Amino acid sequence: xxxxxxxxHTITTRxxxxxxxxxxxxxxxxxxxxxxxxxxxxxxxRRAGERIGNAGLxxxxxxxxxxxxxxxxxxxxxxxxxxLTAIDEAAALGAPLLVLVCGATPGQPLELSRQQIETGIxxxxxxxxxxxxxxxxxxxxxxxxxxxxxxxxxxxxxxxxQRLGSPQVGVVLDVYHVWWDPHLYDEIARCGRLGRLFAVHxxxxxxxxxxxxxxRGLMGEGCIPLAAICRAIQAAGFGGFxxxxxxxxxxxxxxxxxxxxxIIAAYTQL
Amino acid sequence: xxxxxxxxHTITTRxxxxxxxxxxxxxxxxxxxxxxxxxxxxxxxRRAGERIGNAGLxxxxxxxxxxxxxxxxxxxxxxxxxxLTAIDEAAALGAPLLVLVCGATPGQPLELSRQQIETGIxxxxxxxxxxxxxxxxxxxxxxxxxxxxxxxxxxxxxxxxQRLGSPQVGVVLDVYHVWWDPHLYDEIARCGRLGRLFAVHxxxxxxxxxxxxxxRGLMGEGCIPLAAICRAIQAAGFGGFxxxxxxxxxxxxxxxxxxxxxIIAAYTQL
Numbered sequence: 001x002x003x004x005x006x007x008x009h010t011i012t013t014r015x016x017x018x019x020x021x022x023x024x025x026x027x028x029x030x031x032x033x034x035x036x037x038x039x040x041x042x043x044x045x046r047r048a049g050e051r052i053g054n055a056g057l058x059x060x061x062x063x064x065x066x067x068x069x070x071x072x073x074x075x076x077x078x079x080x081x082x083x084l085t086a087i088d089e090a091a092a093l094g095a096p097l098l099v100l101v102c103g104a105t106p107g108q109p110l111e112l113s114r115q116q117i118e119t120g121i122x123x124x125x126x127x128x129x130x131x132x133x134x135x136x137x138x139x140x141x142x143x144x145x146x147x148x149x150x151x152x153x154x155x156x157x158x159x160x161x162q163r164l165g166s167p168q169v170g171v172v173l174d175v176y177h178v179w180w181d182p183h184l185y186d187e188i189a190r191c192g193r194l195g196r197l198f199a200v201h202x203x204x205x206x207x208x209x210x211x212x213x214x215x216r217g218l219m220g221e222g223c224i225p226l227a228a229i230c231r232a233i234q235a236a237g238f239g240g241f242x243x244x245x246x247x248x249x250x251x252x253x254x255x256x257x258x259x260x261x262x263i264i265a266a267y268t269q270l
Numbered sequence: 271x272x273x274x275x276x277x278x279h280t281i282t283t284r285x286x287x288x289x290x291x292x293x294x295x296x297x298x299x300x301x302x303x304x305x306x307x308x309x310x311x312x313x314x315x316r317r318a319g320e321r322i323g324n325a326g327l328x329x330x331x332x333x334x335x336x337x338x339x340x341x342x343x344x345x346x347x348x349x350x351x352x353x354l355t356a357i358d359e360a361a362a363l364g365a366p367l368l369v370l371v372c373g374a375t376p377g378q379p380l381e382l383s384r385q386q387i388e389t390g391i392x393x394x395x396x397x398x399x400x401x402x403x404x405x406x407x408x409x410x411x412x413x414x415x416x417x418x419x420x421x422x423x424x425x426x427x428x429x430x431x432q433r434l435g436s437p438q439v440g441v442v443l444d445v446y447h448v449w450w451d452p453h454l455y456d457e458i459a460r461c462g463r464l465g466r467l468f469a470v471h472x473x474x475x476x477x478x479x480x481x482x483x484x485x486r487g488l489m490g491e492g493c494i495p496l497a498a499i500c501r502a503i504q505a506a507g508f509g510g511f512x513x514x515x516x517x518x519x520x521x522x523x524x525x526x527x528x529x530x531x532x533i534i535a536a537y538t539q540l
Binding site: 106107109110114141142143145146147152153155156179180181182205207208209212222223225228 | 376377379380384411412413415416417422423425426449450451452475477478479482492493495498
């Protein structure tokens, strides 16, 4: 069972502290870990990165920064400052990638939010480049367009990365957010051709979905054509990790060791 | 206060019987009514249409048919038969338009569902043409892609209508479903140019939205840029009704006469 390209997001096993997650992922033979910033609260980030490395795990990304939009210039400036700090954290942790959830401000036209996002990323890009941290624009499901991200399709994310121009900016593809897109396969291929596919997040869309935030499914439990999407991702030349990111009130209530075994089984089956 | 282009869907005031809805909409001076098929259960459809006409209301559409997709050919055939019946009902009611929620079958590739939808509409089109009933393809929000509709963008709906080729097939634009779309304004303009914009549904997207089905907002209560969208719709040459379609557990619990006044106020403000 080769789990070298499997990565788990610490938010997936939210009840575990970072150290428990490191220990358990490592014991299970998993190759990578994506660290949520909440899991780092109150910790020395550099030392956390060392503990991860010592456990034989690779840090895949730091999640998440972004949220560039606001009605006021002062808040947008604050957001940029916060993102510069997140880049420093990523560098200290040894994370090659910072995931950006770009933001949306209710009542503000999405077109304006998109401009603010692009301006914000452009503002932090030089620091990211000098720290050697890549920035990943994550397209979020349209059901989050009101208040979480005005970037809702892979095409938008790719176009924005292209306009920003730096090889340091790319796209995070989360199947939960983009599986419905009629242009999905074309955009995956384009993203690969452009060398902009930086990360892949896996979970599943349950039927019914009872909560818009915390009711994601384990791979195979829902209706996303994961095998087809993963084939397209491989065909696009992606050689990175497959990252399991599951927000689930149900799974968070479960015994996390059992849950981890379920994740491994679902990944292996896929 | 000109309410001649305001239409209300009977589902919006779900606690009211069809006859109460007819009486109340008419008294308020509202121009149009869209009838949900549930409201017709057990009724003589032709007579219901006559009562609506006698009350000075115009039937704008019958909602809803569609759901063309299935794993089995037998079920798809049943769906087509059900749609033929719905066309008969629309004709009997005097509804010029039948709204199609196209369907999606969990676990079936969306591409296949889209083919089945197009095949299904093609199969019912001759009957719709001979009955003088127009068919409106409604694009549903991507959060319904799993089990309600594999048609999730205005572009998909317009393209499908174009391929079907008949002037009897067009598009239903519901702001709740499409407001997030980066191509929204371009597609509204295209839809108008092609003469395919058959109907417009209004409501609003609340922040937060606590239920994926029954938590829609009244116009002005959420974050959809309704004024901008309505301007684009007018600029596209749309001369039909603005139909209020609000699924809301909250409003259904309210005094419906008061709710109707809120709807009129929100429409007038818009």
